[in-house]
Amino acid sequence: xxxxxxxxxxxxxxxxxxxxxxxxxxxxxxxxxxxxxxxxxxxxxxxxxxxxxxxxxxxxxxxxxxxxxxxxxxxxxxxxxxxxxxxxxxxxxxxxxxxxxxxxxxxxxxxxxxxxxxxxxxxxxxxxxxxxxxxxxxxxxxxxxxxxxxxxxxxxxxxxxxxxxxxxxxxxxx
Amino acid sequence: xxxxxxxxxxxxxxxxxxxxxxxxxxxxxxxxxxxxxxxxxxxxxxxxxxxxxxxxxxxxxxxxxxxxxxxxxxxxxxxxxxxxxxxxxxxxxxxxxxxxxxxxxxxxxxxxxxxxxxxxxxxxxxxxxxxxxxxxxxxxxxxxxxxxxxxxxxxxxxxxxxxxxxxxxxxxxxxxxxxxxxxxxxxxxxxxxxxxxxxxxxxxxxxxxxxxxxxxxxxxxxxxxxxxxxxxxxxxxxxxxxxxxxxxxxxxxxxxxxxxxxxxxxxxxxxxxxxxxxxxxxxxxxxxxxxxxxxxxxxxxxxxxxxxxxxxxxxxxxxxxxxxxxxxxxxxxxxxxxxxxxxxxxxxxxxxxxxxxxxxxxxxxxxxxxxxxxxxxxxxxxxxxxxxxxxxxxxxxxxxxxxxxxxxxxxxxxxxxxxxxxxxxxxxxxxxxxxxxxxxxxxxxxxxxxxxxxxxxxxxxxxxxxxxxxxxxxxxxxxxxxxxxxxxxxxxxxxxxxxxxxxxxxxxxxxxxxxxxxxxxxxxxxxxxxxxxxx
Numbered sequence: 001x002x003x004x005x006x007x008x009x010x011x012x013x014x015x016x017x018x019x020x021x022x023x024x025x026x027x028x029x030x031x032x033x034x035x036x037x038x039x040x041x042x043x044x045x046x047x048x049x050x051x052x053x054x055x056x057x058x059x060x061x062x063x064x065x066x067x068x069x070x071x072x073x074x075x076x077x078x079x080x081x082x083x084x085x086x087x088x089x090x091x092x093x094x095x096x097x098x099x100x101x102x103x104x105x106x107x108x109x110x111x112x113x114x115x116x117x118x119x120x121x122x123x124x125x126x127x128x129x130x131x132x133x134x135x136x137x138x139x140x141x142x143x144x145x146x147x148x149x150x151x152x153x154x155x156x157x158x159x160x161x162x163x164x165x166x167x168x169x170x171x172x173x174x
Numbered sequence: 175x176x177x178x179x180x181x182x183x184x185x186x187x188x189x190x191x192x193x194x195x196x197x198x199x200x201x202x203x204x205x206x207x208x209x210x211x212x213x214x215x216x217x218x219x220x221x222x223x224x225x226x227x228x229x230x231x232x233x234x235x236x237x238x239x240x241x242x243x244x245x246x247x248x249x250x251x252x253x254x255x256x257x258x259x260x261x262x263x264x265x266x267x268x269x270x271x272x273x274x275x276x277x278x279x280x281x282x283x284x285x286x287x288x289x290x291x292x293x294x295x296x297x298x299x300x301x302x303x304x305x306x307x308x309x310x311x312x313x314x315x316x317x318x319x320x321x322x323x324x325x326x327x328x329x330x331x332x333x334x335x336x337x338x339x340x341x342x343x344x345x346x347x348x349x350x351x352x353x354x355x356x357x358x359x360x361x362x363x364x365x366x367x368x369x370x371x372x373x374x375x376x377x378x379x380x381x382x383x384x385x386x387x388x389x390x391x392x393x394x395x396x397x398x399x400x401x402x403x404x405x406x407x408x409x410x411x412x413x414x415x416x417x418x419x420x421x422x423x424x425x426x427x428x429x430x431x432x433x434x435x436x437x438x439x440x441x442x443x444x445x446x447x448x449x450x451x452x453x454x455x456x457x458x459x460x461x462x463x464x465x466x467x468x469x470x471x472x473x474x475x476x477x478x479x480x481x482x483x484x485x486x487x488x489x490x491x492x493x494x495x496x497x498x499x500x501x502x503x504x505x506x507x508x509x510x511x512x513x514x515x516x517x518x519x520x521x522x523x524x525x526x527x528x529x530x531x532x533x534x535x536x537x538x539x540x541x542x543x544x545x546x547x548x549x550x551x552x553x554x555x556x557x558x559x560x561x562x563x564x565x566x567x568x569x570x571x572x573x574x575x576x577x578x579x580x581x582x583x584x585x586x587x588x589x590x591x592x593x594x595x596x597x598x599x600x601x602x603x604x605x606x607x608x609x610x611x612x613x614x615x616x617x618x619x620x621x622x623x624x625x626x627x628x629x630x631x632x633x634x635x636x637x638x639x640x641x642x643x644x645x646x647x648x649x650x651x652x653x654x655x656x657x658x659x660x661x662x663x664x665x666x667x668x669x670x671x672x673x674x675x676x677x678x679x680x681x682x683x684x685x686x687x688x689x690x691x692x693x694x695x696x697x698x699x700x701x702x703x704x705x706x707x708x709x
Contacts, residue, residue, distance in 0.1 A: 004223060006227060006228070009227050009228065009231050010227050011193075012305070012310070012311075013227065013230060013231070016306065016307050018304060019303070019305075019397075019398065020299060020300060020306075022297050023299050023303075023398050023401045023402075024296045024300070024400075025295045026401040026402060026403065027295075027296065027299060027401050028296065044479055044480065045479060045480040045481040045482075046479045046480070046481045046482040047481045049365055050688075071576070072574070073563075073573065073574045073575060073577060103577070104577055105562075105564070105577045106541065106542055106543055106560055106561065107542065107545070108543050108545055108557055108560040109559070109560050109561075109562070111545075111572070112558075112559050122227055124481075126481065127419075127541075127542075128419065128481075129419075130420055130480055130481045131480055131481045132424050132498030132572050133420060133480075134425070134480045138268075138269035139269070149529070157268055157270075
């Protein structure tokens with residue numbers, strides 16, 4: 001009798017803890033239902049970059065991808081660009097690529113910006129914001145680290161220091 | 175834990191204060207009347223404290239704890255209204271810095287503690303979960319023993335139980351059959367045992383509180399399910415006229431839905447119309463009559479890659495008006511907002527300043543300007559730089575606020591046979607800044623605009639659960655509020671016939687019943703002890 005009661009109580013408490021725990025998990029990690037975060041598989045996408053080349057995320061399987069969402073008008077984005085360019089050159093040979101997805105801007109603006117900062121990494125142009133929407137990007141810059149297996153290992157919306165970028169590069173180096 | 179045997183022979187669970195069967199106080203210190211709230215039954219939580227599970231159980235069994243949880247939740251919800259919630263701050267700003275820059279340190283703390291997204295913050299969900307737990311445990315701990323006590327109660331009650339009731343009388347020469355008959359005409363359910371009577375009415379009203387708690391639990395479950403994948407979608411979709419955009423939250427293995435905005439319509443009431451004239455004369459400005467989007471729904475093939483040019487199959491056309499959503503699958507699109515006359519294309523003419531002669535014109539798509547416009551005969555214009563939403567930054571340099579063409583400005587380079595090196599000019603709305611003595615200028619020739627519509631994308635599989643919870647809650651409230659549990663005991667004792675009565679609320683109604691009873695029979699009117707003590 002007493003044992004049965006203990007079992008009943010434990011089961012009921014366990015069910016509630018699990019239900020609330022799962023709810024909190026969802027509230028944090030699935031905010032909009034499209035929010036891509038740590039541990040998720042990075043959804044594949046196809047975009048045309050500034051030079052007119054087709055860029056598909058899946059083609060980078062086997063390499064680490066530093067996926068950055070940005071705009072020319074966003075100051076914090078502008079700040080981290082020179083660091084990204086330097087570390088792109090340093091880590092390119094080590095199998096880490098940078099894809100700097102521009103959020104819905106014109107080729108003219110982005111070309112001028114890229115020229116000013118001597119950017120050489122691919123800049124996929126997300127004209128229709130389709131990728132931005134699919135990844136649930138809110139504020140920019142947002143950086144998503146994708147490892148060689150196509151899994152997201154980090155997501156952040158802070159403006160990155162050069163040290164931080166180096167530590168990110170090390171993290172996804174194959 | 176051993177049980178307690180009453181002198182009537184009934185065995186009561188440990189912790190019982192009034193015998194479940196005859197109502198005899200099992201302890202000398204028991205106050206009968208106040209114990210009647212739960213029939214003097216043993217609240218199971220209070221019976222023993224041994225394991226951690228029992229201790230947690232006992233904590234949540236307390237009504238005091240439940241009330242404190244409700245108060246805490248109310249206060250938190252109130253604080254959540256001080257600054258706007260995250261969904262109402264401008265998109266594309268980082269909430270972390272926004273709250274601090276807008277509202278100072280308090281705003282930063284507000285953000286840090288998760289008040290900016292209250293219903294999604296972990297501690298608020300935990301509070302709601304604890305409230306749910308408290309409701310379930312407190313109900314089980316009181317409801318089940320109460321049910322058992324009311325089920326096992328006997329007709330014949332112990333003298334001490336009778337004596338302690340608020341309404342009591344002793345009569346002589348009373349015909350039991352008459353009492354029984356009168357009680358039945360009052361629609362009491364009457365039981366008989368050894369010449370004693372027990373009449374009861376409205377026992378089901380005692381379950382009201384438990385029914386309404388079941389409703390609350392269902393309600394909370396529905397709210398919880400909103401966080402589960404696939405149950406709830408609430409997104410905003412902006413589409414320009416003539417454009418197609420993917421509908422957020424509608425991607426599945428079968429493909430992605432797209433929506434085309436064919437036309438956005440805003441109609442105003444005609445003030446000159448006789449029908450509306452008198453009603454509208456007191457209103458300044460226009461009064462909106464209709465907000466409408468004419469749309470077409472498309473679906474991609476199953477193997478659609480995000481960002482790729484979609485191969486779209488038309489599903490259907492539709493019209494969206496306020497309160498008249500467009501429905502497909504389990505989704506509904508609601509008219510939410512709009513933006514009229516967003517700049518779309520700007521036209522210029524290349525003009526020779528000295529003669530005023532034009533050498534061709536060009537139209538610039540503000541969402542995708544060309545870098546070069548060839549006007550023929552050796553005349554051409556290049557766009558060197560473009561600022562969609564022009565502003566001078568802190569270094570007095572031209573910059574753009576964002577990527578929306580609300581205040582477009584260009585740096586043009588104008589080439590002609592006479593100026594092969596090109597002349598530069600900065601052109602914006604009511605701005606024309608030239609470098610040096612230019613022979614040519616770009617003169618403004620016109621602008622095209624487009625409307626945008628904003629739609630709310632909604633899918634809600636939880637609404638019926640929440641509605642069901644609400645209905646059950648209301649049934650419970652009604653049950654407990656509009657009915658009450660009245661009981662009358664008639665016992666044949668040596669010194670006469672004892673009558674006692676009890677109700678959980680509405681003593682006035684019970685007394686009315688008793689007056690009827692003493693009118694129709696020889697029963698001595700029952701005296702209200704409480705009123706006596708006030709006297």
